[in-house]
Amino acid sequence: xxxxxxxxxxxxxxxxxxxxxxxxxxxxxxxxxxxxxxxxxxxxxxxxxxxxxxxxxxxxxxxxxxxxxxxxxxxxxxxxxxxxxxxxxxxxxxxxxxxxxxxxxxxxxxxxxxxxxxxxxxxxxxxxxxxxxxxxxxxxxxxxxxxxxxxxxxxxxxxxxxxxxxxxxxxxxxxxxxxxxxxxxxxxxxxxxxxxxxxxxxxxxxxxxx
Amino acid sequence: xxxxxxxxxxxxxxxxxxxxxxxxxxxxxxxxxxxxxxxxxxxxxxxxxxxxxxxxxxxxxxxxxxxxxxxxxxxxxxxxxxxxxxxxxxxxxxxxxxxxxxxxxxxxxxxxxxxxxxxxxxxxxxxxxxxxxxxxxxxxxxxxxxxxxxxxxxxxxxxxxxxxxxxxxxxxxxxxxxxxxxxxxxxxxxxxxxxxxxxxxxxxxxxxxxxxx
Numbered sequence: 001x002x003x004x005x006x007x008x009x010x011x012x013x014x015x016x017x018x019x020x021x022x023x024x025x026x027x028x029x030x031x032x033x034x035x036x037x038x039x040x041x042x043x044x045x046x047x048x049x050x051x052x053x054x055x056x057x058x059x060x061x062x063x064x065x066x067x068x069x070x071x072x073x074x075x076x077x078x079x080x081x082x083x084x085x086x087x088x089x090x091x092x093x094x095x096x097x098x099x100x101x102x103x104x105x106x107x108x109x110x111x112x113x114x115x116x117x118x119x120x121x122x123x124x125x126x127x128x129x130x131x132x133x134x135x136x137x138x139x140x141x142x143x144x145x146x147x148x149x150x151x152x153x154x155x156x157x158x159x160x161x162x163x164x165x166x167x168x169x170x171x172x173x174x175x176x177x178x179x180x181x182x183x184x185x186x187x188x189x190x191x192x193x194x195x196x197x198x199x200x201x202x203x204x205x206x207x208x209x210x
Numbered sequence: 211x212x213x214x215x216x217x218x219x220x221x222x223x224x225x226x227x228x229x230x231x232x233x234x235x236x237x238x239x240x241x242x243x244x245x246x247x248x249x250x251x252x253x254x255x256x257x258x259x260x261x262x263x264x265x266x267x268x269x270x271x272x273x274x275x276x277x278x279x280x281x282x283x284x285x286x287x288x289x290x291x292x293x294x295x296x297x298x299x300x301x302x303x304x305x306x307x308x309x310x311x312x313x314x315x316x317x318x319x320x321x322x323x324x325x326x327x328x329x330x331x332x333x334x335x336x337x338x339x340x341x342x343x344x345x346x347x348x349x350x351x352x353x354x355x356x357x358x359x360x361x362x363x364x365x366x367x368x369x370x371x372x373x374x375x376x377x378x379x380x381x382x383x384x385x386x387x388x389x390x391x392x393x394x395x396x397x398x399x400x401x402x403x404x405x406x407x408x409x410x411x412x413x414x415x416x417x418x419x420x421x422x423x
Binding site for chain 2: 038041042045049050051052053054055057058067070071074075093096097100104142145146149150152153154163164167168171172173174175177189192193196197199200203204206207
C-alpha cells in the first residue's frame with residue numbers, strides 16, 4: 001500500500017538543497033550508496049538524518065528507540081538503495097516513508113490493525129500511477145520550506161491539527177481516532193479532510209513555483 | 211462508493227487514516243483511471259510528506275553515523291561478502307571497492323610492516339605512559355605525607371593555643387578578683403578616714419569651747 005503511495009509521490013526533491021552550498025540528495029547519490037560508496041552514504045546521512053530522527057522521535061517519543069530505529073532504517077536503506085526506482089519518488093520521500101512506516105510498525109506492533117505498513121513498502125507499484133510534480137526544493141531552500149510548512153500547519157484549527165497528527169504520527173485510522181477522541185467518525189473524517197485540503201492549497205506554491 | 215466519496219477519501223489516504231478495505235477500494239478506483247483523484251492524490255501526498263518539516267528539528271545522535279559504518283564493516287567481515295545482509299546490485303558481483311578500500315592492503319608486506327611499526331609505537335607509548343603514571347603516583351604520595359605532617363603540626367599548635375588561652379583567662383580572673391578586694395579595702399579605709407575626720411572636727415570644736423571659757 002505504501003508502494004502505491006510512493007507511486008503517486010508528488011514531491012521529487014531531486015535537487016534538494018539543505019543550504020545553498022550543500023550537495024543534493026539525488027537519485028544518483030542514492031545509486032552510489034547502493035553500490036557501496038561509503039562517502040555517498042555519509043553524504044546521504046548528513047542530508048537526511050536530522051529530519052528522519054525528528055520524525056522517528058515524534059512517533060516513538062523515546063530517544064533510544066528513535067536512535068535504534070534510525071539505525072535500522074539506514075541499514076535497510078543501504079541494503080535497498082541499489083533497487084531504488086526514481087520514478088516512484090524522491091530519495092528523501094522514500095526515506096521519510098520508510099522511517100514513518102518502520103516507526104509506526106514498531107509503535108503498534110506488526111500487522112496489529114490488519115495491515116502492515118512495512119510489508120506494503122515491498123509491494124510493486126502500479127506503473128500507470130507513476131508521476132511526479134515539480135521539485136519544491138528547486139525554488140525553496142530547506143529553511144524556507146520548513147518555515148512555509150510550519151506556518152501552514154500552525155494556521156490549521158487545533159482539532160484539525162490533532163486529527164492529522166494522530167493519523168500521520170500515531171498511525172491511527174479515522175475510526176481509531178474517533179474512538180480515542182470520543183467523537184463521531186464523520187467529524188474526524190471532516191477534520192482530516194479540511195485540514196489536509198488547507199495544507200494542500202497552502203503548500204501548493206512549494207511545487208508550483210518555478 | 212461514488213466518485214465524490216473517493217474524492218473525500220483521498221485526503222485521508224494521504225495520512226494513512228483509511229481502513230484497509232477503503233484503501234484498497236480507492237487504489238482500484240485510481241488504477242481504473244480516475245485522473246481527478248490521481249491528481250488530488252499527488253498533492254495530498256506532497257503535503258503529507260512535508261509534515262515532518264513542521265516539527266522542531268532534532269539532531270540525530272552524534273555517534274550514530276560512525277556506529278553505522280562500523281556495523282557495515284563488521285557485518286561485511288563476518289559474512290565474507292558485502293554489506294549488512296547485503297545483496298549486491300544485480301550483475302555487479304562483489305561488493306564495490308569504494309567501500310573501505312584500505313581492506314585491499316591486508317595481507318600485503320607493506321601492511322604487515324606498517325602493523326609492526328604501529329604496534330611498536332603503541333608499545334613504547336604505553337611504557338612511557340606507565341612510567342609517567344608511576345612518577346605521578348609517587349609524587350602524589352609524597353604530597354599526601356607532607357600534608358599529613360602539616361596537619362599534625364597544626365593540631366599541636368591548636369592545642370598549645372588553647373592552653374595559652376586557658377592560662378590567660380586564669381590570670382585575668384585572678385587579677386579581677388584581686389582588683390575587687392583592693393577596691394573594697396580602699397572603700398573601707400576611706401570610710402574610716404571620714405570617721406576620723408569627723409571625730410577630729412568634734413575634738414577641735416570642744417577644744418575651742420574650752421579656750422573661750
